[in-house]
Amino acid sequence: MSVYSPEVEKDLDENYNTQKILEKSRKPWEGKRMTLNEYQEESAKTANFHGCMAHLDGYGIKTYVDSKLEAITYCSLGLTGEAGEVADNVKKLFRDDHAKLTPDRTDKLRAEIGDVLWYVANLSKALGFSLEEVATYNLLKLKNRYEK
Numbered sequence: 797m798s799v800y801s802p803e804v805e806k807d808l809d810e811n812y813n814t815q816k817i818l819e820k821s822r823k824p825w826e827g828k829r830m831t832l833n834e835y836q837e838e839s840a841k842t843a844n845f846h847g848c849m850a851h852l853d854g855y856g857i858k859t860y861v862d863s864k865l866e867a868i869t870y871c872s873l874g875l876t877g878e879a880g881e882v883a884d885n886v887k888k889l890f891r892d893d894h895a896k897l898t899p900d901r902t903d904k905l906r907a908e909i910g911d912v913l914w915y916v917a918n919l920s921k922a923l924g925f926s927l928e929e930v931a932t933y934n935l936l937k938l939k940n941r942y943e944k
């Protein structure tokens with residue numbers, strides 16, 4: 797026999813179901829795989845910064861920045877901003893979470909790392925590099941450094 801009223805019991809039931817749904821959909825990306833270049837192409841489809849650096853000159857004439865320079869600038873600034881958000885979460889790991897890496901903090905760090913990746917992918921694209929080219933070049937550079 798429940799100690800709750802039928803209304804509360806129904807709420808509990810609905811919340812329990814909601815919780816189950818949330819748990820099921822908590823990691824919808826699990827099992828999905830893609831290459832770095834596939835990620836780069838997909839992330840480029842979500843880029844909506846084109847034209848954002850256009851500005852009005854003293855005569856009210858709209859001036860557009862070269863689209864390649866705009867992408868390089870926008871993505872570089874965004875990258876530093878998102879790197880700051882990663883660092884901010886690490887700060888909060890100590891300030892708010894008392895140096896305990898909680899699931900919530902881990903989720904937030906994953907989200908910010910993803911934001912960093914988005915800017916890295918789109919900055920690379922603006923410069924004409926595939927993400928796999930950047931990754932491969934980086935590993936070769938590091939291997940050469942440590943093999944000396």
Ligand SMILES: [Mg+2]
Pocket residue numbers: 878881907908911
């Ligand atoms: Mg972010």
